[in-house]
Amino acid sequence: MSTDTVEPAATTEMVKMNGMQAINAALMEAMEADPKVLVLGEDVADREGGGVIGVTRGLSTKFGDLRVRSTPIAEQAIIGAAIGAAMGGYKPVAEIMLMNFTTVAMDMIVNHAAKLRFMSGGQSQVPLVIRTLTGAGNQTAGQHADFYEAWFCHTAGIKVVIPWTPADFKGLYLSAIQDPDPVMIIESGKTLFVPMDTPVNQGPIPLGKAQVVQEGSDVTIVSYGQMMFTVMQAVAELAEAGISAEVINLRTISPWDKEAVLASAEKTGRLLIVHEAGKNFGPGAEIAATVQEALFGKLKAPVGRLGAPYCAVPFAKKLEDAYLVQPPAVVAEAKKLCAQG
Amino acid sequence: MSTDTVEPAATTEMVKMNGMQAINAALMEAMEADPKVLVLGEDVADREGGGVIGVTRGLSTKFGDLRVRSTPIAEQAIIGAAIGAAMGGYKPVAEIMLMNFTTVAMDMIVNHAAKLRFMSGGQSQVPLVIRTLTGAGNQTAGQHADFYEAWFCHTAGIKVVIPWTPADFKGLYLSAIQDPDPVMIIESGKTLFVPMDTPVNQGPIPLGKAQVVQEGSDVTIVSYGQMMFTVMQAVAELAEAGISAEVINLRTISPWDKEAVLASAEKTGRLLIVHEAGKNFGPGAEIAATVQEALFGKLKAPVGRLGAPYCAVPFAKKLEDAYLVQPPAVVAEAKKLCAQG
Amino acid sequence: MTETLTNRASPDAATQLDIYRRMLRIERNDEFTRAQIRQGRITAPYYSARGQEAIPSSISVLLNDDDKICTIYRGIHDMVAKDMPLRPLWAEISGRVDGTCKGKGGPMHLTHPETGVMVTTGIVGSSMPIANGFGWAALLDGSKQVTVAYFGDGASNIGAFHEALNLASVWKLPVIFVCQNNGFAEHTRYENGTSVDFIAKRAIGYGMPGYTVDGNDPLDVYAHAHAAIERARAGEGPTLLECKTFRFMGHVFGDADAYMDPAEKEAAKEFDPMPRFRQKLIDDGIATEAQLEELKAKIEAEVKDAIEFAQSCEYPSDDELRRDVFAEEIPA
Amino acid sequence: MTETLTNRASPDAATQLDIYRRMLRIERNDEFTRAQIRQGRITAPYYSARGQEAIPSSISVLLNDDDKICTIYRGIHDMVAKDMPLRPLWAEISGRVDGTCKGKGGPMHLTHPETGVMVTTGIVGSSMPIANGFGWAALLDGSKQVTVAYFGDGASNIGAFHEALNLASVWKLPVIFVCQNNGFAEHTRYENGTSVDFIAKRAIGYGMPGYTVDGNDPLDVYAHAHAAIERARAGEGPTLLECKTFRFMGHVFGDADAYMDPAEKEAAKEFDPMPRFRQKLIDDGIATEAQLEELKAKIEAEVKDAIEFAQSCEYPSDDELRRDVFAEEIPA
Ligand SMILES: Cc1ncc(C[n+]2csc(CCOP(=O)(O)OP(=O)(O)O)c2C)c(N)n1
């Protein structure tokens, strides 16, 4: 499905795995290679089942209970401990079980993790990875499925990554863990569960670089996380309708790959951004605002954005389906753009 | 200085007051008129001096210690108590001393205050006002001066207001207190301290409506809060250079007055947004993204944005000055736009 | 251990029967809920409170309709104990527009103000700070209303617990903090996340009474809840009740309990409040076997009626996404 | 009251003198800082710790350079007690590029890793969760390092305190939680924000030792800090020390103390640790008046040198806004 034009695959030998397995493999590899890598979070150790859905399974057994620590339910304490350990020379991977629970750790993330290097004039560094999971689709309703990546993109000093494929997970985790600065990795709903072909020896994928998944000529579609599945469905339909879409898997939302997006939008003359986060003041706004400025007069249509409506995530399946951007909406919006210019 | 084309002044009798006095007057008036209005926050009662800078002075003496309550340092408890009291039929005005401290109350604000009406299918309402203060300019450095309005604008279910003049404060507070939904009012640095002519009987100013402060023909400048002072200085300089700027004081950032901004931008053909919040993924991005779409092909120049650079607020005065958008930057950007089209 | 109550109130026979009625209504409702999910008839994350029935039942007999509760994702038992009607409850967890929240909230965010079910939160610890606000409102109203904040043992380790209990004590709020200590926070055993042997001891740090209670014994819960509610209504302030119990169905529906020693669950069965209290009522001559069977039949009929009702209801229209965000509908 | 220490360590004469040296360095530095601000020579929000000198001084004599502290906006005394050099400190609060944080952090965010000054936070309560991380790192390193988390009495009411103390206890971290209880949180008196008579009692809720200490008495602070540090180095876990003291200069520079009864401040002067401990050293023959005057002169010279140094330094270039955001400079 994917023609990766950004970096060559590390190997041609492929294996089917899902996102959870890829994260687990990345953590295993990183912890083995570097004794400074740590893992902490609620239920992450094997005594507690290696994570509520098993992503960290096997780590504490292999690397010991001091490097892989289950925590009380106390997200401020989790991120605080990770910050201190990071400043103390370690590379902690801290889990906040769901993204909505970052709300109780915002001080630690925003006022401390993201700022300590700057406020200390470079004396401190906080090489911390925050893992968190979110996404609608399982009727978990208003407090368990929000995408707040826009908040963290707006916060100077922390990088924001949202992988799509298992290869993304493996490669982006490997890079994030070795990055000298805080990185938040948002695991997006079904990206954890869908098995996909993955290079056996997938190595690091650079942060800040987007992946051109498919080249096209009529419209550029930028997306990330589980919305990529939606986009790929839509793109197949668009192809049948004779519309050639270039698809970009953004991977890192902040700092985002302006070069890749601008190059593609300039080429196709049309850009559509699709994300699960709310459209209003959402991450797509920054991309649209940047592109309209950089390519003023060169676009055939205004930059389009699709995102969640302005409301909490609803419970009823019917409403949840209406809440999420679905393939027909992507198709319709892309066609609308292609009808212009 | 201002030609208010949005609503007529409530009276022509004017008095000089500053923002603090205007808020105090609004609270006095609202509490007198409606016994359901409450005030809570750290040090807000007169025993504690009526607020660390005295904004709530006199209220507890007049309305009693049960309606005006100083709290422990516990922002989750403050917003939690305000939510419960609001659902219990009251109209609390909760103070979070500085905007950076909203980070410890994000769960209460985002997962609860903003969502309870929706999640309860309309059974609950949370008529709550959150007051908070922020803004660079006093060398309070990295953890005391951030503008995070973009976070709350991105959060469905809470309105975000940033007043500029004392009249704004009086009028917007009166409206916010009577609004049936949560409203965050961000008090922006020197807007509290600069005395300005204010209608003696300033009544409510509607939320969601912008104010056209000055009409112009070459470029529209949208701003709010203390950045309005910067913009007004720049506009005077632009006038000398023969550039006629239309100035919009946005007042409510979410939901923002699309109609007013689009009408003005369509008229002048050029739009510049100026805010103190970080430019990257900032509030201006949403406005720019919306306008480029609505006015595609009708603008003479791309939508311009000015905001803080991507870093924490620095301490040294010299760096703080470089961090803040200054009048020359506004002038330069406006001229750049006016050189196009 | 923690504080000992001196003046123990005892429920009379009728009250004991009322407690049991509430327990059975919880237990039957839970059974039917799990069955419906198992059969794929409803799709919803479900946190069974099987085993914890005695706690809210013994408290709710002491509450009026206008007394309030703030509860959590594992809270349907608290609502049912508060006599929330089952039809809007089932319609809600079935995602129907006649649900108490029009299908927008679902099982983790059920509310029903008429019976005092004010807030159900999915965020650990967040029931407590909000409960304080209802307590403040009661003081302002000059009413004698009390508010119960339910939460789990794991929640006693999060910041919101601390802030809420401190504020409630300083403000002398009429709030009862009820920790349903089922020994686990998701997969983590009590002692691996909690630094004190009895959560009730934390009350010392807030200058309020704290009691560790046998949460499987309705009489023990009743006695302590009675004292706490009296204290709250008298304007003397909050109380922390730690009710020790067990959750028999794991954390969430589908949880295989792999982190738990099966012997532990076996051992806990001996203290399962349902058969024990039933037997006690019979032994004490408070009810006959036949009467209890009749009660069960009545309750099951109520649950079945609610399920049928729910299935007959419409799904919400997509316009609902624009409603209840604000009081005023968001324009399309 | 709270727990009583049985085995009290006493500082020898040299150590007492070292404690006093640190106290005097704090006191002199504070005096000069306030003078410079008053004269408009530096512009910075300043939270004087005048009155609290004994606490970090009596603790720091027990610490090594590689032991760490995490402190707060009112924390320059903690840094000076830890023997942080004054030149980079003054350059920092003067906003110069040779400041320890290149002028980017200022007085509320000073750090100096070489002397173990790791974090200074402006957010109430936030020193504690981060201190735990250094404690965890020490366990991983297999070192005997300890970390001291300083905070105020008001901070003991915020969620981060609770989460941090619970985690530290469950993980048996080598962290000392030192509450400098000066009786006020901004304008709020202790008892109007705090629900317990002694903050040290909260340690009961975390299964750790908690002591209420006379924070104006270096010997009392020393004895308790000694026990806490020993315990931490022995791998037995954290301790909560509540050190009762007074802040003589109000909350922030410019604060007129209107919320405070002037008689209260007057009464507190009797317990001002500076003259008291000085007199004690003389009375006990540990130092002569002349020696102490000499010490004072030496310290004042050091402070003056630091001030002059700071004034000779350059301001940071605007490019600094693009540096230290990430390890890699942000492109212009
Ligand atoms: C702030 C926050 N962190 C984590 C979670 C995920 N979570 C849901 S329930 C739960 C365990 C709670 O345990 P306890 O308080 O004992 O309640 P119980 O489920 O046993 O009734 C956790 C960690 C959450 N909902 N909120």
Ligand SMILES: Cc1ncc(C[n+]2csc(CCOP(=O)(O)OP(=O)(O)O)c2C)c(N)n1
């Ligand atoms: C989370 C948060 N809320 C509020 C404030 C504002 N504030 C700064 S200092 C202070 C008082 C702190 O009192 P205490 O902990 O006793 O320390 P002290 O200042 O007395 O040393 C407050 C409320 C803050 N910095 N952080």
Ligand SMILES: [Mg+2]
């Ligand atoms: Mg539990």
Ligand SMILES: [Mg+2]
């Ligand atoms: Mg204090």
